[in-house]
Amino acid sequence: MQRVYLDNNASTPVLPEVLDAMRPYFGERFGNASSIHHHGQEARGAVEHARESVAALLGCGVTEVVFTSGGTESDNLAIAGLAAAGDHIITSNTEHHAVLHACKHLEDIGCDVTYLPVDGCGLVDPDDVARALRPNTKLISIMMANNETGVLQPVNEIGRIAAQADVFFHTDAVQAAGKVPIDVTRIRCDALSISGHKFHAPLGVGALYVRKSTRIHPLFYGGRHERSRRAGTENVPGIVGLGKAAELAMQGFGGNEDQKMGALRDRFEQGILGRVEQSGVNGGGSPRVPNTSNVYFDSVDGEPMVIALDLKGLAVSTGAACSSGALEPSHVLLSMGLRADRARSSVRFSLGKENTAEDVEFALALVPETVARLREVSPVYRKQTVVGSAR
Ligand code: PLP
Numbered sequence: 001m002q003r004v005y006l007d008n009n010a011s012t013p014v015l016p017e018v019l020d021a022m023r024p025y026f027g028e029r030f031g032n033a034s035s036i037h038h039h040g041q042e043a044r045g046a047v048e049h050a051r052e053s054v055a056a057l058l059g060c061g062v063t064e065v066v067f068t069s070g071g072t073e074s075d076n077l078a079i080a081g082l083a084a085a086g087d088h089i090i091t092s093n094t095e096h097h098a099v100l101h102a103c104k105h106l107e108d109i110g111c112d113v114t115y116l117p118v119d120g121c122g123l124v125d126p127d128d129v130a131r132a133l134r135p136n137t138k139l140i141s142i143m144m145a146n147n148e149t150g151v152l153q154p155v156n157e158i159g160r161i162a163a164q165a166d167v168f169f170h171t172d173a174v175q176a177a178g179k180v181p182i183d184v185t186r187i188r189c190d191a192l193s194i195s196g197h198k199f200h201a202p203l204g205v206g207a208l209y210v211r212k213s214t215r216i217h218p219l220f221y222g223g224r225h226e227r228s229r230r231a232g233t234e235n236v237p238g239i240v241g242l243g244k245a246a247e248l249a250m251q252g253f254g255g256n257e258d259q260k261m262g263a264l265r266d267r268f269e270q271g272i273l274g275r276v277e278q279s280g281v282n283g284g285g286s287p288r289v290p291n292t293s294n295v296y297f298d299s300v301d302g303e304p305m306v307i308a309l310d311l312k313g314l315a316v317s318t319g320a321a322c323s324s325g326a327l328e329p330s331h332v333l334l335s336m337g338l339r340a341d342r343a344r345s346s347v348r349f350s351l352g353k354e355n356t357a358e359d360v361e362f363a364l365a366l367v368p369e370t371v372a373r374l375r376e377v378s379p380v381y382r383k384q385t386v387v388g389s390a391r
Contacts, residue, residue, distance in 0.1 A: 001313050002313050002362065003313045003314075003315070004313060004314050004315070004355075004359045004362045004363060005315045005352070005354075005355075006314065006315060006316050006349045006350060006351060006355065006359070006363060007315045007316055007317050007348075007350055008198075008291060008350040008351060008352030008355075009147050009148075009150075009175060009198070009291070009292060009317075009348060009350035010317055010350070011197045011198070011203065012197060012198060012199060012200045012352045012353070013200065013352070013354060014200060014201065014202050014241065015200040015244075015245065015248060015353065017244060017248060018200055018201055018202070018241045018244045018245050018248070019241075021240050021241065021243075021244040022202070022237040022238075022240050022241045022244070025043070025046060025236045025237035025240050026237050029042050029043060029046070029236075030043075031043040031044075031236075032233055033046075033047045033233070033234045033236055034223065034225070034233065034234075043234075043236045046236060046239070046240050047067070047234050047236060047239050047240075048062070049240075049243060050067075050239045050240050050242055050243025050244075050246075051065045051067075051239075051243070052243075053242075053243035053244070053246040053247045053250075054194075054207050054242060054243060054246045056246065056247075056250060057177065057178075057182065057194075057246040057249060057250055058182050058183075058184050058192060058194070058209050059182065059183035059184050059185055059186075060184045060185075060209050060211075061212060063212065063227065064184075064209050064210055064211060064212055065207050065208075065209060066207060066208045066209075066210055066226045066227075066229045066230050067205070067206075067207050067226060067230065067234060067235070067239050067242070068205075068206045068207060068208055068230055069204055069205065069206065069235070070195045070196065070197070070203070070204055070205060070206040071096070071098060071172070071174035071193055071194070071195030071198070071206050072098040072195075073206065073208075073219070074172075074174075074193030074194065074195070074206050074207065074208040075096070075098040075099050075102055075141075075170075075172055075174075075193050076098065076102045076219060077208050077216065077218070077219050077229075077230065078141065078170040078191040078193060078208055078210075078216075079099065079102040079103060079106065079139065079141055079170065080102060080105070080106065080217070080219060081191075081216035081217045081218065081219065081229075082138065082139050082168045082170065082190070082191065082214075082216055082217075083106055083111055083138045083139045083168075084111070084138075084217075085109050085110030085111060086110055086111070086136065087106075087111050087112075087136055087137075087138035087139065088111065088112045088113070088114070088134045088136045088137040088138060089103055089106060089111055089112070089113045089114070089137070089138065089139045089140075089141065090113075090114045090116065090129060090132045090133070090137060090139070090140045090141070090142075091103050091113060091114070091115055091116070091140070091141045091142065092115065092116045092117075092118060092124045092142050092143070092153075093115050093116065093117055093118060093331065093335040094118050094122060094124075094143070094146055094151075094331070094332045094335050094336070095141065095142075095143050095172065096143065096147055096172060096174070098172070099141055099143065099172055100115075100331075103115075103141070112134075112136075114132045116128050116129065116132060116142075117335065118335050118336055119336075119337075120336055120337050121151065121283055121285045121286040121336070122146060122149050122151035122282070122283040122286055122332070122335075122336050123151065123153065123154065123286055124142055124153050124154070124158070126154055126157040126158050126161055129142070129158050129161050129162075130161050130165075133161075133165050133167065137165065137167050138167060138168060139167065139168045139169075139170060140158060140161075140162050140167055140168070140169045140170070141169075141170040141171070141172070142155065142158050142169075142171060143171060143172040143173075143174075143175075144171045144172065144173040144175070144176040144182070144187075144192075145173070145174075145175040145176040145179065145180070145288075145289045145292075146175065146283070146332060147174070147175045147332075148282075148292075148294055148319040148330055148332045148333065148348055149282050149283035149286075149288065149292065149294045149332060149333075149336075149348075150175070150283065150288035150289040150291065150292025150293070150294070150350075151283040151286045151287070151288055152176070152180070152286070152287040152288060152289060153171075155171050155187050155189070156186055156187055156188070158171075159171075159186075159187045159188035159189055160188060162188065162189075162190075163188045168190045168191070168214070169187075169188065169189045169190055169191075170189060170190065170191040170192070170193070171187060171189050171191075171192050171193075172192075172193045173192050173193060173194055174193055174194060174195045174198055174206075175198060175289060175292075176289060177194040177195070177198065177199050177249070178198065178199025178200065178245065178246075178249035178252070179199070179258060179261075179289040179290060179291055180258060180289055180290070181253055184209055184211070189209070189211070190210070190211040190214050191208055191209060191210050191211070191214070191216070192208070192209040193206065193207075193208055193209075194206055194207050194208075194209075196238065196241060196242040196245060199245050199246075199249055200245045200248065200249075200352070200353060201238070201241040201242040201244070201245035201246075202237075202238055202241045202242075204235065204238055205235055205238030205239060205241065205242050206242070207242065208230075210229060216229055218230060218231060220232060248353075252353065257353065258290050259290070261290045261291050261351055261353075261355075262290030262291075264351060264355065264357060264360050265290055265291060265292070265293055265351055267357070267360055268293055268349065268351075268360045268363060268364065269281055269284070269293050269295070271360070271364040272293075272295055272364065272367060272368070275364070275367075275368040276297060276367065276368050276371050278297070278298035278299065279295055279296060279297045279298070279371070280295070280296055281293060281294065281295055282294040282295070282296060282333055282336065282338065282346055283336070290351075291350050291351040291352065292348065292349075292350045292351075293348070293349045293350070294319070294333075294346055294347070294348045294349075295346065295347055295349065296338070296342045296343075296345045296346040296347075297345050297346075297347065297371045298341075298342060298345055298381075299345065299375055299378045299380045299381035300345050300371055300374045300375060300378060300381075301344055301345060301374075302318035302344055302345055302346055302347050303318055303327055303344075304374060305318075305345075305347055305370060305371070305374060306318055306347060308370050308373070308374065309347075309366060309367070309370055312366050312370070313362075313366075314362065314363055314366050314367075316347055316348060316349050316350075317347070317348050318330070318344075318346065318347055318348065319332055319333060319343075319346065319348060327344065329343035329344045330343050330346065333346055341380075349363065
């Protein structure tokens with residue numbers, strides 16, 4: 001059966017070049033990067049080479065890159081490492097749970113947190129950020145790109161507000177890295193999170209940019225790895241993979257791969273909207289990363305839709321979360337003002353480097369017929385049709 005993967009915001013395949021770069025570090029180059037002998041220094045050299053590549057991707061200095069186990073750890077390190085009891089934090093309602101739950105934890109230990117709303121396009125208003133500032137505000141954490149909709153927040157403006165107020169600014173760029181160019185100097189952020197498996201490096205490795213001279217409290221206590229910002233023996237193969245993926249992402253921007261992906265995504269959206277009535281793109285009016293398309297299909301539940309598409313070979317996802325056995329509609333879409341049923345009917349399609357025009361055609365052939373089939377058995381949809389035809 002033909003299988004097409006359009007769930008790259010969940011995870012991406014490791015590219016062959018990345019796997020080739022990593023392979024020796026699972027075998028003959030097995031050393032601990034802290035050891036002073038040949039084996040250790042070989043590993044150290046590889047880690048530092050990867051650090052240069054990640055620094056080049058983010059536009060920062062090598063000493064400002066801290067390797068972590070991924071996006072969740074990077075977000076937690078930034079938030080728990082930069083704020084403490086008594087501080088005020090500003091974030092938004094549409095952050096990833098790695099940020100929201102870290103903020104909730106800080107509330108439990110004595111921080112105040114302001115959760116800013118977004119508008120119907122999914123955007124935070126920078127004026128709201130400025131208005132939320134208090135004398136004890138220590139940290140602003142607003143994501144660069146949303147994982148469900150791909151919406152890009154106005155991080156440059158928020159960074160300017162943070163700098164003027166002398167407040168730390170962290171941005172979760174997990175869904176931006178590899179998809180749009182990142183420059184920490186332009187964003188004026190103090191911390192920025194990335195995760196390898198979102199841009200063709202392996203699972204379980206990531207990085208946090210921490211601006212030079214910023215005092216950040218570590219999450220773990222142990223050795224003096226990563227300049228005492230992240231204790232624990234480095235995951236050398238993973239870090240090598242992250243570095244290689246960063247190099248490939250830079251080459252991709254050079255070859256306008258991001259624009260080509262955006263054109264594929266636009267083709268997909270036009271095709272869907274032209275073929276499926278009562279559908280629309282969530283966050284479609286905002287600046288977005290070029291690979292993500294979040295589409296609602298009224299009167300269809302997202303979950304059966306994902307299953308039906310998977311049975312036909314197309315892998316996509318919903319933003320719905322399962323809590324206590326019930327499907328909760330996405331907090332991101334609800335925050336954008338979508339009705340609960342429309343949020344539940346939404347499906348995320350996310351392209352990756354390996355997707356082709358044929359993959360998009362495959363999805364365009366499959367999605368409309370699947371929606372039509374599910375609507376045939378939907379009492380809600382039938383009711384609307386009857387009402388419509390009676391008019
Ligand atoms: N932040 C965002 C925006 C994400 O999309 C994700 C993963 O989906 C994370 C953080 C967590 O990253 P990781 O899976 O590397 O822990």
